[in-house]
Every structure is written in C-alpha cells, then in structure tokens.
Amino acid sequence: MTLQDEYKKISGLYRETVNEADSLKEVEKERVKYIGRSGAVNEIFKKLGTLSPQERPAWGKKLNILKSDITKCIEEKKSQFNKKDKAEDIFDPTLPGNFSTLPSVHPVTRILREIKHIFSSLGFGIAYGPEIETAYHNFTALNIPKDHAARDMHDTFYLDKEKNLLRTHTSPVQVRVMENNDPPYNIIAPGKCYRRDTIDASHSPVFHQVEGLMVGEDISFSDLKGVLAEFAELFFEGTSVKTRFRPSYFPFTEPSAEMDISCRICGGKGCSSCSQKGWLEVLGAGMVDPEVFKHCDVDSNRWQGFAFGMGVERLAMLKYGINDMRFFYLNDMRFLEQF
Amino acid sequence: MKIPLKWLNEYVDTSGVSPHRLGEILTMRGLEVDSVSDTDAGTVIDIELTPNRGDCASVIGVAREVASALEKKINLPKVNYESSPGKESILLKIDIQNPEKCPVYHLQKINDITIGPSPEWMQKRLRACSVRPLNNIIDITNYVMLETGQPLHAFDAERISGDTVTVRLARAGESLLMLDGVQRKFDGGEVVIADKNGPIAAGGIMGGENSSVNDITKDILVESAYFSPQSISRAERTLNVKTNASYRFAREIDKGGILYALARTVELIKQLGKAEPAGEKLSFDTLNVSQKTQKKIKVDLKQLNSLLGTSVNKDNIKKYLRSINFGVEFTGSSFEVTVPSYRNDVHRPVDVIEEVARIHGYDRIDAKLPNLKTGTKYFEPRDPFAEAENALRARGYWESLTHTLTDSDKITGIYTNEFKEIKEKLVRLKNPISVDMDILRPSILPGLLKVAGYNANRKSRSLKFFEKGPVFFKKGNDFLENSHIAYTAAGSEYFEAKNSMEALTESLKQDYSFNYSGSSAYFKKGRSGVLSIDGKFSGEFGLVKESLLKSYNLNQAYTGGYLILDEVNKDRISNKRFKKWSAYPAIYRDISLICPAELTHKSIYDIIKVNGGGELKKAEVADSYIGEKIGAGKKSITYALEFNSEEKTLSSETLSSEKVDFLIEDILNELENKFGITLRPE
C-alpha cells in the first residue's frame, strides 16, 4: 500500500475503533495500535522516504496532525472512562433507604385480634354487649347478689343509685347471649370493662377483657382444660408454655378455676417477675353455675358448659414483657412504635 | 390471711413439709398462697382467701385443709366451759329485736380482771397477723378470732347504762364514736348493740368508745354472736368501714363454733387475766345449730363424672369427702353428703362436685378438646370497619387507646352556646375516683389531642393519631353508646383532614356527601366540613378550633375529624357486587375555565355533573390558578372530563365524539348563564 492509501485508511478508521473500545485497557490497545512506537502512524512515517523531496514536508505535517488528532481522540475516550469510573467509585450502598411503612396497631388491639383469631379457629363466634350495664346483668344474673361479699371483688362505677353501672367484667355478655338465644352456645365476647381502681402499674380504671362461653349437652371441665390449654399454646406460640389449673372462686361458675402459665422468664424455677412462684396467673374459668342458667332460663339438667374471662392488657404484658399497665393508655410514640 | 406456721403446727403436724411445698399444696387446693415470709413469730404464709372460704379465715380452718391434704389428724384446743359457770347472779338482760339479722347472741360477764399487757408470745403472733396488741383482754379476743374465725367483742360492763343490752336496728341519724376514733352516722339499717342511752357498738363491725375496755376496767362482757352476712356487707358500705370482724361475718362464720370461741376466750382470760366468769352466760339462739343446720345434699355420681369429665369411683368419693369431715352415704350410684357447720359455701350438689374435683386435684383431670356440635351463629366473620382503620394507617396515623373516662370540666367547656344541649346529655359517674375522670367521653377527639400534645412535648416527629371506640350520651332515661373513629394530625393543612375523611368513607364504600356551611363544636368555621352518609349526619372534619387547642395546652395547629360508625351502611361493605366496565374506549376532554375567584369548586362541579348526562363518568380538577395572567378577582380552573357509555348508541358503535361535543356545549352554556364563566383562551 502506498503512503497515501495507508493515510486514508487510518484516518478513516481510528475514530470508529477507538470509540468502540469499552474499557481503558482496550483504549490503551488502540493507542499502541495507532500511535505506539511501532504503531500504524509511525509505519507511515517510515514511508516518507518514498516520496519526492518536494512532497515530503507537506505529508510530514499531515501525518503529525493525524497523530495529534488520534492522541486527542484517545485522550477523550480515556477521560470518558475515567469520569465514569470515578462516579462508580463514590457510590455508597450503605446509605439508609427511604422506606415508609404502615403505622402499627395498638398492642391491645393486636392482642385482641390474636385472641379473636385463635378462638375463631377453635369454632367460637363473637358477641358484643353494652359497656353501660344494668346491675341485674352485671351482678344479679351472675349470682352475685346485693350485699354479698363477692361484690367487693368488683369496685364499681355507678351512673345512678344502683340500677345502671359501668360493667365490671365482660361476663354480662354471657347472660345477654343466653337470654336471647337457645343453647348450644359457643362464643367469645371482647370489650372494655371498668373498675374503681386507682391507676398504678397493675391497675387501670378502664381495661379490656375477653369473655368466653361454651355450653352443650356434654361439655365438661375436661373440655374447659383442653380448650384453654390449647389457647395458651397457640397464644404463646413458639415457647414451651406449661399450663396449670387450680381451684378458685367466682360466683357465676362452679367448680371455678384459675389458669396459670409457667413463668416465661425463669421457666418455672421462681424469679422476681413471678414473685418466686414460677407461675403467672392468666385467666379465670369454671363450669357455668346452675344459678346463672336459671336466671337465663336455660335448663341446667340438660345443658352444661364452661365460661372463662381473661384480661387483655395482662396477656399483652405477659407476651411482650411490659411491666406497667399505664403505658397502654399513655400512647407514647416510643411505646407504640415497638409493636 | 396470714398464718404463722408454728401456730398452725399446734393443731396439725406439718413436719417434713417445707413451707414452700406447703404453699404449693394449699394453692392447688384453692387456698392461694401469695407469699412465704419470716417474722419474729417464725415463718408466716400469706393466703389470698376467696370470698367463699370464710371458714379458712382462721388458723384452725387452714389446719383442717392441711390435715386433709397431708392425711394427718387435727388436734384442737380443749375447752371446758359449760361445766364450770360462775356463781354470781346476773342482773343484766339481753333483748334481741332482729333475730333474722342476729339469730345467735351470747354475752358472758367476767369480773375482777387485771388489765395489763398480754404475754410476749401472743403479741408476736398478733403482730405476725397484722393485728396491733393493745391489752390482755382485747388481745385475747383478737387471738381467739384469728384462731377460730369467730369475732368476739369485750365491753366494759360498768360503762353500760341501764339493765338491758339490746340488739336492734340503728335509727336513722344515730351516730357512734367508734374505737378507731371516727364518729360514724347510721343510715338506719345497721345492726347496733345499744344500752339505755343509745348505740354502744356497730354489731359485728366495731365497738364504741363509750363502752370500750380501758386501763381501769374491772368487769367485762364478752360477746360471741352471729350477724348475717348480708346485713354486715350492707353496713360495711353504709358506714364505709371494714374490720377483721366484719370481714369474717360478711363471709359467714361457723354457726357451730360460736360457743366454742366464747369458751376458748373465757379459758384464756382465766389463764391470763386471772379472772373467773361471773354467773351463767346470757344466751339467745334461734338456730339451734346441732340439729337444724346439719345440711344433707344428694349427689348423682354419673352427673358428677359428666360435669368433670372424669371417672371418679365410690371409694375415692368417700375418701375425699371424709378427709374434709363430710359425711358420705351411698345408695346405688348416688350418695348423700352431710356438711360440717363451717362450710357455709356448700349447699348444692354442684358445690359437692367442686369439693370432689378440688381434692381429686384439677391437675389430674384430663384435658381434651370438645366434640364440637355447638353453633357459631353469633360469629361475626370479620371486623367490618377494619378497612377504615387501615385507611388511616395508610395515611400515617398511629392507633392509640385513650381512657373513655374523662374530665367534665374541660369537656363541658367545649359545648358552649349552640352546643349546650350536648352538655345535658353527658353521662356522669355517681362515684368517680377523681375529678379528671368523672364522665364518659362524648367524643374521642379531646383524648387524641391530649396524646398528640404529650408526644409533641417529647419532640416526637409522628403526630398523627387515631382511635376507634365508643362515645356515650344520655337519651331520656336511657343511655346511648355510639361507635366512633376519630383522627387528628399536627399541622394546619385543611386537606389533611378532608383527604383522611374521604379515605375513610371510600374505604367503607359509602355513598356520602359533604356540606360546608354548618358550625361545629370542634372545628373552625370555614375550614371544616360535615359528612353525610345516605343523607344523614355522620361526622365532621376540619381545622381544630383554637379554643379547644388552648384548653389542651397545644401550641400548634391540628386538624382532625371523626366518623360515626353506627351511621355507616354495612351492606355496602359486605354486599359488594362485581360490575363490568364499559367495553368501549372512553373519550377524554379538558376544559379550562375563567371564573370569579370566590366561586367554589362545588358550585361549578354541580353544574358540570348535571349537564354532563349519564355519559359523564368523571370530572376532576386538574389545575387551579389565581394570578396576574388571569386578572384580578378571577381564577382559572381546569377540569379533566371522562365520557363513556356502557351501551351502543343507535347511531354509532360507541359514544361519538360529536355527542361529547354537544354535552360540553351544554355544560359551557349553563356555566356562562349561571356564573358568567368563560373558556380560557388558548
């Protein structure tokens, strides 16, 4: 090839091949190829001797221009890569993401939902009753007569002399369900309750309970134990929780029982959380008292069953390790954010 | 109920059983042991007694349970009393006027006692049981009460006026300065012990100063009686006092132990007060315990095992019940039980069944899952309002839970002028614990504002809260409980409140409208709206009034709202039906209008809606602008209109462009006629 032909070929080619290079390494290869010591341009320089002396200076200039054009092109290409590399170098993947999530529900609501869910899965329906109750439904029908020491267990808010009050437990819903429907029954009744307790770490004048009632022709104390132990197992999922039932007293059940769970902190050995007992009280239960059936016009010779009641805040405290009941009603964001 | 173990051991041998183990045994028998502690009277166990077990409000009562549990014999202190009455003839008489409230009353006179401190061992035991030692006579009556469960009282015989001790109902207005130094007024229903001049004791509760034993007392009258639980519970309430005596009478005492306790007291006074009974006791007894009160209860073994889910046999029944001193006689598969006089809680077959279960051990009854034939017809499949809560959470609101009891002072301040009638409907507590919790809330909003203020003071960045729950009103002689969902957010952006309300109603698929002309007890006029569902008042939203912010010490603006969930049409939530969308493409047109600046969107929108016909599916504000380009007193507002038709028209396959042009022409004509609105030049 003549000098002129090679010149034409190289000057028409270099831009394309340099720009096709996709890394600094390849650009360097291109540089060596065109303007390296034994690159294409130098090869052409060597052919200057084949020209006439008159032509030589003009071609020399031309070739120098070509060489500087290629150099510029290569430098440009290189700087492109350098720029890109720099941007990639300063990327910080550890910066925090900018996500937003749904605010959580209140822990009491959360526990209530869990309880409802568990009992729904065990076949229980859900019933509701008023928070402003009559003394009849809250006490008398539940076998808590007037002027009886058992009423002392419930320090009551009254709205008038003695007829209307704020329910002290969710048990009156039992009565309302039995009054208005025929057996069998299989319900839970969640809701707010009120007691005239001064606010402290373990008392609140307003709190939540879930009542339960299961009545059939052969529902026994053995079923009471089965259902409630199953509940405890599902509620305290993933922890090997043991339950124990011991005799207690409620005017509306006979026999009555209290269910304890093994202390989750010491595992039953005794610690300060369980006042050295190894057990924590979870709920009260018992076989529906014949007096209650009588008040609701249900034949206790044919129907029998159990009732239970549990404190929702107490269950939340046990489940989450909350040690002060006041937190539930303070609604401090530092509390709410944790659930 | 505190039981010193050394004292207990005088009646039943617990050696070889550690105090903790004993505590566990009693707990599993229904006598829950709260704590075991060491005192200068030795180890003391503290039992949390249930109200039915009045019989265990004594060391002997607990000893009976322990003896049964450990299968040991019980040794009670021997008394020898009936055989050695005093010689003196007693001039005093007793007169029981209300035998239904006081069916048994004994009074024993004892002369020439020497008042002084009781022995150290007795004082230690009293202190271990949280009773303050006073003098030998009072200490002995307290000691015997703790021992037997029978409360006793000692009067100073010389301080009694007249010749008769009367047990009668108090007369309304009578009062008595009692031993605790408090003057109490009787309402007229309480049983009092009285002499010629009036009451000398509130029967079964506390004695009066006017007849009390003191340092110079010589002769005393020791009372051992039965007061009915109902009358004592009532008097505890009316006199607002509870005592060790009333605690026991309210839980009913052992009718068979009244004389035993008196004898034991006389015995101890003889020993420690060095005095002798003066003559025979004065007695009134309509119960005649030994014969009449022997309760017999018939129980069916099949029923017992059916209720408990057990298979307890005859031999076990006999063993269990005899261990707690019940008599048992079987006839076939049923048995008759004789109940000791101190077990006032056992009077029905089911009570006996509980005793069997208790002694058998709850832990020995199998746990099984029931054979479910019971109905679930009350089952509410899901919370119909869960979507509303989610809608607010999606907008960044945190659920909170505030007290439904609140402060009447602050609340009544909200309902002034035109809202006065709400004040009359507030539900007030008759016996509040404190003035800041004396009514049931009529609105959730104030509670939420308090929560926001609390968190603002703690520099929280999230100041958006909601709560779902009840509010309360009076309604004639009855009460109304409404269910509300309310929300509040820091800031002065009116649309935060409005958007949240729309998010709520849309999430519940309601047919709703807003009205902006009303006034509200909570929200600022002109920056608030009223929600109607199916034409009924269903809530409000807007900027919270400054007066309300001030009364809750909030120093920034808040918006908020509430929706009355009782007004929500639940059918629209649950009975959703699928509707096929139009098979034809929609036609979209924008119209930019120039109108008077004060003209509201609603007035324009209403005209667009009416004139757009059934084909106008949507008319949304795309842009609104006030500025120099438009001219003073004017604004520009652009509507994005969407037309479509579900049906083919006669003339063409789909809704035609010409038809849409006609509709727009109608809209523009009407807007021009009514408000002088013109199209904005391109």
Ligand SMILES: [Zn+2]
């Ligand atoms: Zn523990």
